[in-house]
Amino acid sequence: MLKKFKIPYRMLILLITAGVLAASLQICSLKPYQISVFYWITHHKDLYFLSVGILFFILLGLWALFNNIYCALIVAVAGIGALDISQYDKLKLLHEPVYPWDLKQVENLSEMLNIVRNKVSPVLVISLLILILVGIVATYWIPRKKIKLSQRVMYILASGAVILGCTHLQSSVLAAPLAKMGAVDYHWDQKQNYLDNGFMLAFLDNIGAKIETQPADYNQATMKNIMKKYENTTASAAIQSTQEQPNIVFVMDESLFDPTRLTNMTFSEDPMQNFHGFKDTYGTGYSLSPVFGGGTSNVEFEALTGLNMSFINEGGVPYQQVLAKKNNFPSLVSLLKSRGYDATAVHPFDKTFYNRDRVYPVLGFDKFISQDDIKYKDKLSSEGYISDMSAIKQVVDVLNAGADKPQFIHLVTMQNHLPVMDGMNGTNTIQVSGIQDSAAKVEMESYAEGVKETNKADQFLVDSIQQLTRPTIVVVFGDHLPALQSYDGHVAEMTADQKEEFMHQTPLLVAANFPLQEKNLGTIAPSFFGPMVMSLTGQKQPAYYQLLEQIKQQLPGVSPAVYVDGNGTATTELNDDQKKLLHDYELVQYDLLYGKGYAASMLK
The missing domain is CATH 3.40.720.10 (Alkaline Phosphatase, subunit A)
Known part of the structure; x- marks a missing residue:
């Protein structure tokens, strides 16, 4: 009987993982301000579940992309783990959050690690590396069921649509429903942006956003x-x-x-x-x-x-x-x-x-x-x-x-x-x-x-x-x-x-x-x-x-x-x-x- 529920079972795994990852991002975003993650979730329920939903669709897209749920989980957990560390340390050091354009510094990874070598906890880095190693072993040794091409395409398209809909908050087709959930455009105040909207929505909203707003009388x-x-x-x-x-x-x-x-x-x-x-x-x-x-x-x-x-x-x-x-x-x-x-x-x-x-x-x-x-x-x-x-x-x-x-x-x-x-x-x-x-x-x-x-x-x-x-x-x-x-x-x-x-x-x-x-x-x-x-x-x-x-x-x-x-x-x-x-x-x-x-x- 369990065979009939393999896809829903895997979906449940993705959903639980998304919930944990969303909570971890909020913990690292709030701890430097001494704000309880439980307090934040209580007062921003809709936006927290929105973050969970975004991460769920990202996981779904990764599963379809790799056609391997274990690989998708590894990549997501490692990626969000790196964001967790970066968010916490950047807030503590520079008093500002991680932005999408910060990811361009991956090109200079060795230099960045040298710069922050006494600021990042070695325990966290080692734990992340162990997690990646365990994941790689699991990917190759644990049996996995592949999904059909049509489902893969459908999942990737759904993932892309959700991510795109949460970018450009000012002009997105989802701007109105997101506003009803409590999302507010705070491009001019990024601290408030991340505190009020949550990491995931604030981060995605910054993708492709102009760094300067057009003056009303510009012509x-x-x-x-x-x-x-x-x-x-x-x-x-x-x-x-x-x-x-x-x-x-x-x-x-x-x-x-x-x-x-x-x-x-x-x-x-x-x-x-x-x-x-x-x-x-x-x-x-x-x-x-x-x-x-x-x-x-x-x-x-x-x-x-x-x-x-x-x-x-x-x-x-x-x-x-x-x-x-x-x-x-x-x-x-x-x-x-x-x-x-x-x-x-x-x-x-x-x-x-x-x-x-x-x-x-x-x-x-x-x-x-x-x-x-x-x-x-x-x-x-x-x-x-x-x-x-x-x-x-x-x-x-x-x-x-x-x-x-x-x-x-x-x-x-x-x-x-x-x-x-x-x-x-x-x-x-x-x-x-x-x-x-x-x-x-x-x-x-x-x-x-x-x-x-x-x-x-x-x-x-x-x-x-x-x-x-x-x-x-x-x-x-x-x-x-x-x-x-x-x-x-x-x-x-x-x-x-x-x-x-x-x-x-x-x-x-x-x-x-x-x-x-x-x-x-x-x-x-x-x-x-x-x-x-x-x-x-x-x-x-x-x-x-x-x-x-x-x-x-x-x-x-x-x-x-x-x-x-x-x-x-x-x-x-x-x-x-x-x-x-x-x-x-x-x-x-x-x-x-x-x-x-x-x-x-x-x-x-």
């Missing part, structure tokens, strides 16, 4: 008015004019932060001694990073394009989701190229990370020097990354080799990238007091050692450009603060706006081999580095940079977390003039990323 007439307005604007007077086209160097130092800014903490030696000394000679201030703890490519997206992450839906990664799909894109790089510059990108790591190997040519770079091509490969320890000094030496070589033409060089360093471990940057020579937790103390001392070495490398670059005959300007900035354990308690007396500003401020240095009159740069978004450099070197500003200059005068700091006004005050409130300027900015950005490209001529 050709509006864009023509904006272009006309700023093409007739007089560019700001240059602070310092150079007689010939200058070399321009951007150095984005990985996780560079001034730890001496933290209160109730003392260092036996100032790890930022050289940087602090620069303020007497060069321009110094802070870069207002759009991210915290990770998301490096979003910072260089701002610096190289002049666009801003404050208009991007939360969790968006323009490099991976937009630029990698284009053939060209207007940027500071393409602008300088049109003016006779050679453009070189340097990044001493895997060139495919964040699709840089595809994105850099789109932005206009002639050459990309990655870890495969870099001449200098010294590390501070055997477990560390290629040092900042090695990367800086490569930049100096490019400057010396290209003396006959103006050079634009963009360096993204790796030395201080996670993980921050004892001995990773050599022997710790700086002792930190004021931290009670021993692990956090060692982490801060290891980080301070890395910052000290970065300081030496930046000093070497500043000294080196003084030997060049061509005018040369260097912009050094951190991409974001590192995800360390030692912030809480050291920023407790700040207001909410001040804390947001502090947690996104990284050191900024503008140095040159010619006099710079502006020393106090204040806090400035990376989006404004292009017009800032053009102004400091007396170069003609394109219309787009004139728009950015007007915004910079009122809001030099624009980020998803906080604004910084012309007085250097952190705020989340804007006046009508500021809102109008930012809306023009938003329209131009949407036009370039997704629209008709009417505004492309503004960056020429």
Whole structure:
């Protein structure tokens, strides 16, 4: 009699497995927020059972695809298990969930495992590997019944229809019934998206979603008015004019932060001694990073394009989701190229990370020097990354080799990238007091050692450009603060706006081999580095940079977390003039990323 119920029996196995997997995803999504999975399921019953249903159809599709239920279960459990680990650790480390575009990092699996090697539980990884091994044995040794071709096709189509119906929540044919179940479109707030809709629906809804929402008044007439307005604007007077086209160097130092800014903490030696000394000679201030703890490519997206992450839906990664799909894109790089510059990108790591190997040519770079091509490969320890000094030496070589033409060089360093471990940057020579937790103390001392070495490398670059005959300007900035354990308690007396500003401020240095009159740069978004450099070197500003200059005068700091006004005050409130300027900015950005490209001529 049981033979008659083999298919329903297998369906029951799939359904039970789907329920367990859905619960595991929610546990890993809620535990970092100290929210009970039972509480969540009680208050989101429909969405939980929707997640179970989605996973059931995924399992059904895998069964039909492999024609082997054991193989389908193995693949699903291993895949969801990997998502569980990734979701929990990413929320703990970066305070953001796993997105579909994160899966592209599978191409860089070995590098990713190296980066998170002290953040992921070895027990979980070993358990997952054992599960896969047991599953493989079961697949080959346990008898299995195959299903007919017609059923396989039907199951695959049903699986695909359910998955597709749960993507693009705004435009899906299932949008209305999903809304009745409690689903809400939260593209602009991904934390709320995953908390309210559950992992499965939030994850699927992000597949193919645009990273920026079209403004209601976006059309050709509006864009023509904006272009006309700023093409007739007089560019700001240059602070310092150079007689010939200058070399321009951007150095984005990985996780560079001034730890001496933290209160109730003392260092036996100032790890930022050289940087602090620069303020007497060069321009110094802070870069207002759009991210915290990770998301490096979003910072260089701002610096190289002049666009801003404050208009991007939360969790968006323009490099991976937009630029990698284009053939060209207007940027500071393409602008300088049109003016006779050679453009070189340097990044001493895997060139495919964040699709840089595809994105850099789109932005206009002639050459990309990655870890495969870099001449200098010294590390501070055997477990560390290629040092900042090695990367800086490569930049100096490019400057010396290209003396006959103006050079634009963009360096993204790796030395201080996670993980921050004892001995990773050599022997710790700086002792930190004021931290009670021993692990956090060692982490801060290891980080301070890395910052000290970065300081030496930046000093070497500043000294080196003084030997060049061509005018040369260097912009050094951190991409974001590192995800360390030692912030809480050291920023407790700040207001909410001040804390947001502090947690996104990284050191900024503008140095040159010619006099710079502006020393106090204040806090400035990376989006404004292009017009800032053009102004400091007396170069003609394109219309787009004139728009950015007007915004910079009122809001030099624009980020998803906080604004910084012309007085250097952190705020989340804007006046009508500021809102109008930012809306023009938003329209131009949407036009370039997704629209008709009417505004492309503004960056020429």
